[in-house]
Amino acid sequence: MPLQPTIIERLARARGDLRMGVPVVLTGEGQAMLCTAIEPLTADRLSALRALGPLELALTARRAETLKARAYDGDLARIAVPDDAGTGWLRALADPADDLRVPMKGPLRSLRDGTATLHRAALHLVKSAQLLPAALLVAIPSGLALADEHHLTLLPLADILPELARSSPLHDVIHARLPMQAAQAGRLHIFRPEDGGTEHYAIEIGRPDRSAPVLARLHSACFTGDVLGSLKCDCGPQLNAALAQMGAAGAGVLLYLNQEGRGIGLANKMRAYSLQDQGFDTVEANHRLGFEDDERDFRLGASILRQMGFSAVRLLTNNPRKIAMMESCGLTVTERVPLQVGQTAQNAAYLATKAAKSGHLL
Numbered sequence: 001m002p003l004q005p006t007i008i009e010r011l012a013r014a015r016g017d018l019r020m021g022v023p024v025v026l027t028g029e030g031q032a033m034l035c036t037a038i039e040p041l042t043a044d045r046l047s048a049l050r051a052l053g054p055l056e057l058a059l060t061a062r063r064a065e066t067l068k069a070r071a072y073d074g075d076l077a078r079i080a081v082p083d084d085a086g087t088g089w090l091r092a093l094a095d096p097a098d099d100l101r102v103p104m105k106g107p108l109r110s111l112r113d114g115t116a117t118l119h120r121a122a123l124h125l126v127k128s129a130q131l132l133p134a135a136l137l138v139a140i141p142s143g144l145a146l147a148d149e150h151h152l153t154l155l156p157l158a159d160i161l162p163e164l165a166r167s168s169p170l171h172d173v174i175h176a177r178l179p180m181q182a183a184q185a186g187r188l189h190i191f192r193p194e195d196g197g198t199e200h201y202a203i204e205i206g207r208p209d210r211s212a213p214v215l216a217r218l219h220s221a222c223f224t225g226d227v228l229g230s231l232k233c234d235c236g237p238q239l240n241a242a243l244a245q246m247g248a249a250g251a252g253v254l255l256y257l258n259q260e261g262r263g264i265g266l267a268n269k270m271r272a273y274s275l276q277d278q279g280f281d282t283v284e285a286n287h288r289l290g291f292e293d294d295e296r297d298f299r300l301g302a303s304i305l306r307q308m309g310f311s312a313v314r315l316l317t318n319n320p321r322k323i324a325m326m327e328s329c330g331l332t333v334t335e336r337v338p339l340q341v342g343q344t345a346q347n348a349a350y351l352a353t354k355a356a357k358s359g360h361l362l
Helices: 007-019 043-050 061-067 087-094 117-128 143-150 157-165 223-227 235-249 266-277 282-289 299-307 320-328 348-358
Strands: 024-028 031-037 055-060 076-080 134-140 154-156 170-177 186-193 200-205 214-220 252-257 312-316 332-337
Touching: 007 024, 007 031, 007 117, 007 154, 007 157, 024 117, 024 143, 024 157, 031 043, 031 117, 031 143, 043 087, 043 134, 055 061, 055 087, 055 117, 061 076, 061 087, 061 282, 076 117, 087 134, 117 134, 117 157, 143 154, 154 157, 170 200, 170 299, 186 299, 200 235, 200 299, 214 235, 214 299, 223 235, 235 252, 252 299, 266 282, 299 320, 312 320, 320 332
Parallel strands: 024 154, 214 252, 214 312, 312 332
Antiparallel strands: 024 031, 031 134, 055 076, 055 134, 170 186, 186 200, 200 252
8 A cells, every 4th residue: 555654664664663672573584583772672671572582682793702702693693691681781792881891791602593684684773773783682473463463663574685785765855055165156965865864965066067077075974073173083174175175176076974983873983982992993992882894885975976967086085995985886986186184193093093904095
């Protein structure tokens, strides 16, 4: 029926459910599992889930490595949850904040029988909801009946896997003239994804020639650096320098992509900052949280540039991965334009880590 939500809309609903601590039902490969995120889990809901059967905790291999838990499934670990484990125990496994104070979390028993496909989908959903990448699952006899009885969002694996793998299409909602300090002739474009996610922006300086390579930058949102002037990163100076360079050239496009903290969200970025205060570098902090070095999706930038009529760019970046992603998406990168600004005493180690571990050309 036209009034029924599509799978894209159900996925958006599921992300909202998970952020509020409401379970969702995953089905596929002959099984059904109830899934909820660890971060907002309450004691009452944990008790209700435990009444359904043995509980399993899904953690990424990155987090499992820190906990010395075996990741038999390669990219994730399935941990058997003890009968007496409460929300505190589960959060301690999901959140590394107290790892140094309480390093021993176990003993942990990793599961190796059966399939981990539903667990993998659960972790993908929790990550996309920008929560700590840890999910609690319990097998249930009939997913459809439980979803109907408790008004839970039902997600068949065959329907959601293609959507989880692709980058959501973006639509140009509106654009209008915006005079700026960098350039009087500026326009701001708002792009909205179909999956209900955060909007992204394109700042167009002047009237760039669509038939020639455009001076462009893919800039990931950084609230702390762009707005607060944080000295822990070089994001704010890079943003301002890129706009100034485009203004001086008379033309350019800066894409402002809302992928805070290398795609993990502001809350998790602050968790990473807290871990950095404990002595870990930026990559180590992300891994301890259960994330990869960089969770951003630069296909978003390629999609926006193509929609704006560009096929070739002179890319303002120090990150070779951005160049590779642009070219893999069909855009020609005719030149890498360095953007080396903003080094401070407070971010010297951060920049050194980006160069040594993430391949940035600094």
